Amino acid sequence: MPFTRDQMAARLADDVPEGWCVNLGIGIPTMVANHVPPTREVIFQSENGVIGMGPAPAKGHEDPWLINAGKQLITLAKGASFVGHADSFAMIRGGHIDLCVLGAFEVAENGDLANWATSENDTAPAVGGAMDLAAGAKRLWVIMEHTTKDGRSKLVERCGYPLTGLACVRRVYTNLAVLDVVPEKGFVVVDLAPGVTLDELRAKTAAPLHTN
Amino acid sequence: MINKIVQSVADALAGVKDGSTVLIGGFGSVGQPDVLIEGLIEQGASNLTAVLNNAGVGRIGVARLMELGRVRKIVCSFPRSSDPVVFETLYREGRIELEIVPQGTLAERIRAAGAGIPAFYTATAAGTKLEQGKEAREFEGKRYVMERALPGDVALIEAWEADRWGNLVYRGSGANFNPVMAMAAELTIAQVQHIRELGELHPHMIMTPGVYVNRVVQVDRGGDWLTPEAG
Numbered sequence: 109m110p111f112t113r114d115q116m117a118a119r120l121a122d123d124v125p126e127g128w129c130v131n132l133g134i135g136i137p138t139m140v141a142n143h144v145p146p147t148r149e150v151i152f153q154s155e156n157g158v159i160g161m162g163p164a165p166a167k168g169h170e171d172p173w174l175i176n177a178g179k180q181l182i183t184l185a186k187g188a189s190f191v192g193h194a195d196s197f198a199m200i201r202g203g204h205i206d207l208c209v210l211g212a213f214e215v216a217e218n219g220d221l222a223n224w225a226t227s228e229n230d231t232a233p234a235v236g237g238a239m240d241l242a243a244g245a246k247r248l249w250v251i252m253e254h255t256t257k258d259g260r261s262k263l264v265e266r267c268g269y270p271l272t273g274l275a276c277v278r279r280v281y282t283n284l285a286v287l288d289v290v291p292e293k294g295f296v297v298v299d300l301a302p303g304v305t306l307d308e309l310r311a312k313t314a315a316p317l318h319t320n
Numbered sequence: 321m322i323n324k325i326v327q328s329v330a331d332a333l334a335g336v337k338d339g340s341t342v343l344i345g346g347f348g349s350v351g352q353p354d355v356l357i358e359g360l361i362e363q364g365a366s367n368l369t370a371v372l373n374n375a376g377v378g379r380i381g382v383a384r385l386m387e388l389g390r391v392r393k394i395v396c397s398f399p400r401s402s403d404p405v406v407f408e409t410l411y412r413e414g415r416i417e418l419e420i421v422p423q424g425t426l427a428e429r430i431r432a433a434g435a436g437i438p439a440f441y442t443a444t445a446a447g448t449k450l451e452q453g454k455e456a457r458e459f460e461g462k463r464y465v466m467e468r469a470l471p472g473d474v475a476l477i478e479a480w481e482a483d484r485w486g487n488l489v490y491r492g493s494g495a496n497f498n499p500v501m502a503m504a505a506e507l508t509i510a511q512v513q514h515i516r517e518l519g520e521l522h523p524h525m526i527m528t529p530g531v532y533v534n535r536v537v538q539v540d541r542g543g544d545w546l547t548p549e550a551g
Contacts, residue, residue: 194431200442201442231399234397234420237361
């Protein structure tokens with residue numbers, strides 16, 4: 109059985125150690141926070157200037173002035189602080205974020221990331237903070253479905269869509285597997301989802317897979 | 321006596337000229353100077369360049385300003401939203417110019433303008449489509465893109481509290497683009513929830529010193545949920 113989205117987020121959360129400052133992108137990445145146990149102190153940074161996000165607010169305790177990058181209402185963790193956008197992105201661009209987790213359209217075996225624009229629609233592309241995070245975070249992990257809805261592999265030899273960042277992805281968590289992106293080598297399988305075989309993974313991946 | 325408080329939204333926006341570059345604070349609806357944006361719609365300036373993170377939602381605020389044909393160009397990081405109908409229509413029909421800027425580069429270009437820095441180098445967007453047309457240079461073996469300062473003629477910003485010197489205190493995640501935009505415009509106009517006596521705001525809490533602010537207008541919406549204790 110492939111991982112569900114929640115299981116993917118939980119699998120990634122297992123690999124986040126205490127003490128890291130982590131920025132989570134919109135979508136599946138946001139779910140990662142739900143799977144880090146409160147006993148493990150991880151600082152969640154939101155690009156709009158919240159350093160130390162807590163869980164979603166309980167009903168009746170929402171504060172309309174507290175939102176995350178996805179514009180969802182949030183709470184603050186003990187020890188939280190606020191900064192403006194220039195300082196928030198100085199933190200991101202200056203290499204102070206231990207881990208950034210983003211979704212993607214494509215990840216290439218050289219670590220290139222494409223996650224902001226496709227040529228398939230005529231609406232304007234929206235980059236947000238993705239390029240800043242790709243260039244500035246200490247490490248970038250991608251969490252995404254292994255294939256598109258019509259079955260195309262999102263792990264590729266070279267990205268076809270416009271790039272967000274070059275050689276920036278270190279690890280990929282999909283519904284089928286966990287893979288490291290190793291310079292000069294490519295995708296190395298770290299872990300398979302329960303019941304998924306290496307042959308099946310190879311058949312669904314448009315790039316060579318290595319095993320250690 | 322220094323007194324930057326004006327009595328109406330119309331007074332706050334007086335003199336905004338056609339062709340202005342307008343920096344508009346906020347991230348989502350938080351910290352967004354919605355009453356000043358409505359005031360700008362009333363005020364009538366056109367052929368504007370709007371600099372803000374998002375390109376408007378639905379048919380209100382900035383989206384309304386665009387729908388009325390008053391915005392020539394938008395400079396933003398994320399034109400998509402829950403309801404980007406106005407922007408997408410104008411963009412598809414070629415009736416609005418778009419400059420996409422990575423969010424951190426947007427904030428830093430505005431900050432640079434406020435700090436007297438004409439340009440700077442950043443790794444963001446290096447090697448991507450958004451590097452095109454820009455100077456690039458290597459430092460210590462890594463590629464960087466030169467980005468130019470982005471000053472405004474006018475900044476519309478939102479804060480929680482102000483005094484007559486124009487000192488500003490923000491609330492929650494409401495600072496976002498407001499402090500840098502306040503620094504970067506010829507005319508900075510702040511919409512605030514509360515006016516305090518001079519000396520009442522704690523110096524440690526003031527994120528934007530009044531030196532950056534030209535006009536302050538109070539927008540009293542009433543209701544307990546906006547009091548400092550409500551959060």
